[in-house]
Amino acid sequence: MEPDREPTNSVQLQDSFSFEGPVRPRNYTRRKALNLFVKGLLIVAAVLVLYPVVDILYLFAYKGLQVISISRLIETTAGAASFNPHAAGGLANAILGTLFIVGLSSMIAVPLGVFGGVYLAEFSNDNRFSSIVRFFADVLAGVPSIILGYVGFLVLVLRFNLGYSALGAAIVLSVLMFPYTVRATELALKRVPNGIKEGALALGSSKTTIINRLSLKFALPGILTGILLSLSISVGETAPLLYTAGFSDYINWTACCHTQIGYLTYVVFTFYTIPTTNAIDLSYLATFLLILIVLVINIVARVGLRRLSRDLESRI
Amino acid sequence: MIAEELEQEQNSGMTLSDKSVKVDEPLQPSSDRLDSVGSRGRIDITDLSVFYGHLQVLKNINLAIEPHKITVFMGPSGCGKSTLIRTLNRMNDNVPGFHVTGSVTIDGVNIYSRGVDPVLLKLRVGMVFQKPNPFPLSIYDNVCFGPKIHKMTKSKAEMDDVVRVSLQKAGLWDEIKDRLKESALKLSGGQQQRLCIARAIAVRPEILLMDEPASALDPGSTTRVEDLMVDLAASYTVVLVTHNMQQAARVGNKVAFLYRGDLVEVGQAPNIFENPTNPLTEKYISGKLV
Ligand SMILES: Nc1ncnc2c1ncn2[C@@H]1O[C@H](COP(=O)(O)OP(=O)(O)OP(=O)(O)O)[C@@H](O)[C@H]1O
């Protein structure tokens, strides 16, 4: 009968494909050992990378939580660095200053970067000009920020006579952010499937329509990732701001000109060297807040954007 | 208004050919044109050669493609079928080095002449691709994409009708009428391809180009798409590329056989498979052509 024959077959099949059979490669043991060894190396490397991160987070979370208080969040640094043993004060001016400068700089860098990225990805046809732009964007990303700060000082503070100001600082920071926003936009747009663009083209869409209605939507998570990355880099910048923003102990919402402004990295950089407990506490707190901001940006980038790209796939 | 037209066509099996369109007008998407769509769609290819840079891909093609018929391009891989079909709605314009000599006229207008807007041309000549390429939008937004960007409807209700009728024509409506707001990417491959067909006919083209529309589909979906092509031929000029000879025999009216850029033989559908005159065609049909 038919059903009888089937089991015989499958037994035979199983036999010939058994892994314990004579087909085992000769260097099998060596391959397994090597595999194990490489795996071990990778784990060691991962721990070496993780250790400093965890250590930093732990140290500054520990210190930061010790020194944080409401008054240190709502008062300014005015007088905080004096040698008066009863000196008080907080970081309000520095927190708001950092947010103000970074906000201003993204208002410059994001539109420019996105437009630049759209140009590179969709309109340049990879001509000479576009490869020059791309090259400079890549070089710019590697220029030490202190050099950009110095150039900003010479050009903006002195030549254009902005003086120390939030505007000058924001312009220098936006130069720093630009390579990230422009390249992220370009790469995200280039990842849009060609089939989708052709489908839209075949419906009589113009290039701008395709970009507006489909490509940018599809590329949004990638573009936002680039923007957030550039934000977290610029939040932590010190040198360019020392050259262009000066520092102020007071809250200041003036962008231009000859008006110095406070920011967190300055507090980290200078208060630590002032031998009073209050100043050192404030520099710990500033560090803690900076790490917190960067952490929040990164979490938003990872969690929020993952959800966004999932939504892009499923809903809209 | 569009929807009514579409519906009429569907119900009455198409007899709009008496409505005339002026030869120099049809490349404009005026509402006039929309009202009289379906009456035309004749393509004449004359001495057409196509180049990618120095590479000549098509050599002196002469072919007439008649309205309301299904014209099939066949031939071995790389012979230039996709190039030819994409030449008919200027999809290749942006390919570096692409240029043509000779002419392609649609209802008497050379589509490569100056003054023809390639964007508007694509409104008259729709296209369906080998791989289903739904937009990452809802089913509804996929279908209304074309009408929306060309502002073809005046109200939401009218748009709803266009979407419904297009999906009905594509034979997809009954399956998905309750999920219009869901992502098109959730549909199966066969459903996605029919959605792409609905999307293409929503702008009411006169000509529908299909480049291997069923080659990525299972037999069931293939049959559905084939039935759909036959239905569509009632209202549109259909041009089909396929490797599947049974399919060509089932749905094709006219079959054009291409080999290395040459148009080797043209014939009526069942005939060319039974009595090919050219030895190359015969070899291809019997599977001996490499
Ligand atoms: N964008 C392009 N640039 C340069 N050459 C191209 C381009 N597209 C196609 N070709 C060439 O043109 C020739 C015809 O290609 P085409 O895609 O038209 O063939 P096909 O008949 O559609 O083949 P298939 O059955 O495999 O789809 C091939 O030799 C191919 O290499």
Ligand SMILES: [Mg+2]
């Ligand atoms: Mg092809």
